[in-house]
Structure formats: structure tokens, C-alpha cells
Amino acid sequence: MQSKLASTRFAKSRYGSKVLYWVGIVLANSLIGIAFWTKSQHDPVLPYFVISNAIGLTACFISWLLNRITKRPIGVVPRVLIVAPLAVVIGVEITARTIGHIPSLIEHAKLATWINFAPSFLVAAACVSLFSLFYQSAQMRATLETERREAAELRQSETAARLALLQAQIEPHFLFNTLANVQSLIERDPARASAMLDSLNRYLRASLGRTRKPASALAEELELVDALLHIASMRLGDRLRYRISVPDALRQLTLPPLLLQPLVENALLHGIEPAIDGGEILVTAKRDGAMLELSVIDTGMGLGHNKNLHGGVGLSNVRARLNSLYGEAGRLTIVNNTGAVGGVYGPEGSSLAGDATAPSGSALLDAPAAAASLAAGTRTFNAARGVTATLRIPIR
Template identity: 50%
Template sequence: MGERRAGLSAWHWLGYSTACNAAIGLFFYWLGGKGSLADNLLISMCIGYGCWLGCTLLSLRDGRRHLAWYLLVAALSVPLGFKLAAWFGAVDVLAPQAPLTGNVWRVLGPALLVAIFAMLLSTSHFRSRELAMELETTRRREAESRQAETAAQLALLQAQIEPHFLFNTLANVQSLIALDPPRAERMLGYLNTYLRASLARTRHGAGTLAQELELVGALLDIAGMRMGARLQVAVTAAPELMDWPLPPLLLQPLVENALRHGIEPSIDGGRLEVAAERDGERLRLRVSDTGVGLDPAASGGVGLANVRGRLASLYGGAARLALRDNPPHGVVAELLLPAANGAG
């Protein structure tokens, strides 16, 4: 890729130099330069290509762009260019018999000034192009780095969310093995269903609302085994929303949070409702419970912090998570997500 870009740059340099040479030749002919239009164009081309070749060789050697190097290139290219043009048939203004021999600097001086000015202008133009390309490359690398960092962050957030539920469930299974083996077996079955669906979901960056509700259903089945009549559950979602694209582990932590901090601490338990509805071009997910309610001293826990982190990584500022009281007691957690991947 670098060689191809360098080749294209060299051809661009050559084309640019040709256009500048032609313009300078026409300019000197218009000012009354010696010889015909063809002579002025040929002289300009020979000097210009000499300058282009000299700058190219210097750039390939060490890339130095000091003014002294331009002066040296111009000092060599201008007289050599005049002689080369004469060899090709142009008027030789530097020849001993030429009428301008006695005041040769009247020819060399303006040619040197124009050559130096053209080289500086051309180099500035191409340097600005190089800087623009370098900036584009840097931005692309930074974007790729941010994307990789975001993917790593999402993987870390998922890893933080999953163990809490898994360890709690295994602890319950362990306690039930001796007391109620059939119930422990049923809970293991629910856990197997949950893990199978969860692993399939987290291996992909996106899924659907139906898949997330399947996970939530398995989670609530396990919670129902632990809490019995203390937990009442309701899940509602319109059939047309089931294919709505939804990243994993956004809804599940809200359900876990409602169970852990809302209903489980309540002596009487409570009701947990999960609802999905369309709000214009957005998806509104609501998890409400009738548990102990919001604790003003609590920070929201790791689960909610992870959900907010995932929302920021996935949607920027286009999604939000809101918590509010659920009178007479309890909490409502609400996710508002934009349409994605053709949702709707």
C-alpha cells in the first residue's frame, strides 16, 4: 500500500511539474523571452524537470527540505536546463556567441528566482497533501483503537454481570440437593436452559428482543423456584417487537436488580413486571417491581453501572436508563433505545 501510494505521489508530482513548467514557459514568452514559444516551453520543461528530479532524489535520500537544498538544486538545474534545452534544439542563451553573454545574469537571475519559488510552492502543496494523508491515517487508527477498546470494555462488562447470578443460583442448588432433590433438579434444568441461551447470546454483538426475553424468562423461573409464592411475574411484549435488534445483557441486569434489591429484601415479596413497547422510532423497556423501593443512600450497584456503561459504548447519547419510584412502593427501571439494524 505504501509503495502504491508513493508511486501515485511520484506520478502526481510529474504531472504537477509539467503543468507548472508549461505555465512558466508561457509566462516568459509573454514577457518577451528570447526565442520562439517552443524554445521557451522547452527551456522551462528542462529546468523544471531538473528541479523535480533533484527534489525527488533528495526526498528519497533523507527527506530533508531545508532552503539550502532548494538553492543548490536550483543553482544546478537552471544552467543545466538551459544547456539541455539547447541540445534539444532550443536557442542557447548561454552560448559564447549569444547576444546576452555579456550580461548572463539577466537570464539566470530571473530563472533562478522563478525555479526556487516554484519548488517551494510545489513542495508546500505536496507537504500539505502528505500531512492530510497522515492525519487521515492517524484518525483511522484511532477509530480502530477505540473500536477495539469498546469491544474489550463490552466483554469486561458482560463478564462482570454474569457471575453474580450464576454463583447465587449454584449456591441455591447446593442447599437444595440435601433438602429437596427434585426441586434442585428442576432448578438445575432452568439453569441449563438459561446458560445455553446466554452463551449463544453473548457470543454475538446483537440479538433480538425475543432472545433477551427468553433469557429473562429462564432467570425468573429460577427466581420463582427460590422465592415461591413471594414472587409474582408478568412479561408483556407485542409480537411485532420480537425481532427488534437488542444487544445482550441490557434487560437482564435490570431484572436481576429488581429481584435482588427490590423483592428479595421485602418480607412479603412482590410483583415484577417486564414490558416492551414501541415509542415512535424507539424501543421502551420497562422493569417494575413492588419491592422495598429506592434506597437514597445506594449508588445503584454494579449491575446498573454496567448497563449505563454499555449504553454509552453502544449508543452514545442516543439511549438512556431512568429509575423512578413505583408508588406505593417499589421501583421502575426504564430503558429507551433507538432503532438499530433495520428495526421497526
């Protein structure tokens, strides 16, 4: 789309330059004709206007034709020596046939000498020189603009290809892990294996035709994350509890696909799975001015457990995509939790796994608010350990 807009702007720019160029040629011809008209005694101005433009425009046409035939640039002096005499003869003939006569200043020359044709020759030479200068300048500008546009399109294509490669590296990661889990369950628990395959089908249906789009609604990304966490909860059982707490007002915002999912995969792989007693995952979103903040909070092992937590393929790809899409405006941070309390889950005893609907008023709480919510019978998300991964991107 951007390349089409650039091509349209380029075409309009070239068209505008050509119009200005020909207007300038006609004005220059007219000024030369008026200059010669001032040398005559009683002639009207129109014949001089006509003959100067006839000679000048003929010179431009012959010069253009010469460029088409030779396919290479010709110097100004050779061009004048070739084009000017032809332009004078043809221009005089055009004037005579157009208005029935030629100006007396030209007519009195009677083809006697080249000196008598000096005024007409001067008109033709000036027009040829102007045409040559304008033509060469326009050609240089057009060449530079074309090279600039092609370079921009090449950079855009390279960026799109790089982003597609990074995205393709993210997608199979989850798929292969899930298939391995299904394979391990086939013999010892066929029913769970079948249920996991059903959940995988739900995930693939949700992602089909969506992951290849340049942008996706946050609600769609949350649907994919919910499917991923549901599959993981089937495998991990009670060792995984999760919550997706995102206000409805933010769910229609758009973002590049598959930026959030790797953060959830990272929380599962490095936080929840290595922990003997598992843990909890909270996915939240908030708006901060013109920025969207997406957080994945887990109560797993934390940064000290795995030195490669920052350098996995999934997170590396996310950082690379952020840099390509947003430059310094996009940011991914991963920090250890420090005992802060996350967000409200819901009434104690309610089922948490698979519930992706945030209760009214759900938000991140500080410690006093969390204590008050506990006293009121509301379960809170205690992030006293584990990791918070926050994705911060501009809202578009």
C-alpha cells in the first residue's frame, strides 16, 4: 500500500514538473518574440509571438526526437548546430501557413545571408539550449527519484521478509511442544490426549488467517493466548492457574500478531514448568497515554533460575520485531517480582483456569487494597515471586 502511494506521488510530481517546464518554454519563446518585435517599426506583436513559439517548440521537438534516436546525451553545441537551422526553416514555414505571412524583420532577409537569419537562429539556439538544460536536469531528477523509490521499496520488502521469518519461527514453537505433549499422553491417558488435540484444533482455527495479517485486534490475540493456556493447563493440571484480565475498552485496539504469545510461552517454559508446585499466570493490559502496556505476570521460578530467560528464540524474535516495527518506541522488559500484588481474580473458590473474562473493576492492586479485597472475600493474585514481562508499544 505504501509503495503504491509513493508511486502515485512520484507520478504526480513528474506530471507537475512537465507542465511547469512547458509553460516556461512558451513564456521564454514569447519574451524572445517580444524582444524582436520592439526592433520593428509598425508590425503587430502577434506574428512575432507566433514565429518565436513555432521556432522554439519545433526546436524542442527536434531535440527530443534526436534524444530518442541517438539513445545517448548530445552536447549543447552540437545540438544547436544540428537543431537550430532545421527549427528556423520549419518554424518560418509553420508561421507562414498559420497566419498567412511572416514578420517583416524575417521576410526582408530574403534568405540572403546567414547574418540575416541571426534573429531566428538566435531564437532556435536559445530554445535548444533551454530544452537541453531542462531535459538533462529533469532526467537527473527522475533517475534520482526512481533510485530513491526503488531503494525504499527494497528496504520495505526486506523488512517484511524478516518479520515474516521471525513470525514463522514463533508459530511452530508452540505447535511442536503441544504435539510432543499429545504424543506423551496417547498411551497413558488417551482421553486427555484427545481433549488436548481438540484444544489444539481450536487454537489453529483461531489463528488461521490471522497470524499472517500485519495487524490483529487485542481480543483476537487474547483468544489465542487463552487457547494456549488452556492446553497447558490440561497438561500441567493443578500446577497451573491462569487469568486474563483485560478491560473491554482495550480489546479492540490493534497490534502486530504474535507479540503477546511468546511472553506467555516464556512464562510457562521458564517460570511455571520448572517449579515443583507450579504457579499462576496473569495477563493484563492497560493504556498509558498513547502507549499500550501488556503484562504477563507469573509466580514461577524467577530470573535467577534460568540465565537464558532473556535470550530465548521467542523473546529474541519479539525484540527484533519490535525494533523493526517501532524502533525505540517499542520496548520489552522482564523483571523479577518483588512481592507486589497483581490483579483481582474473583470470588474465592471460583474456577480460574480458562476464565478469560475480567470482572467489572478488575485492576492491579497495591498491598492495602489487596488486604481489603481479601477481607471482603475476594481472591488476589500474589506475585511475591516469579517474573513480570511487559510489552510497551505505541497505539495505532
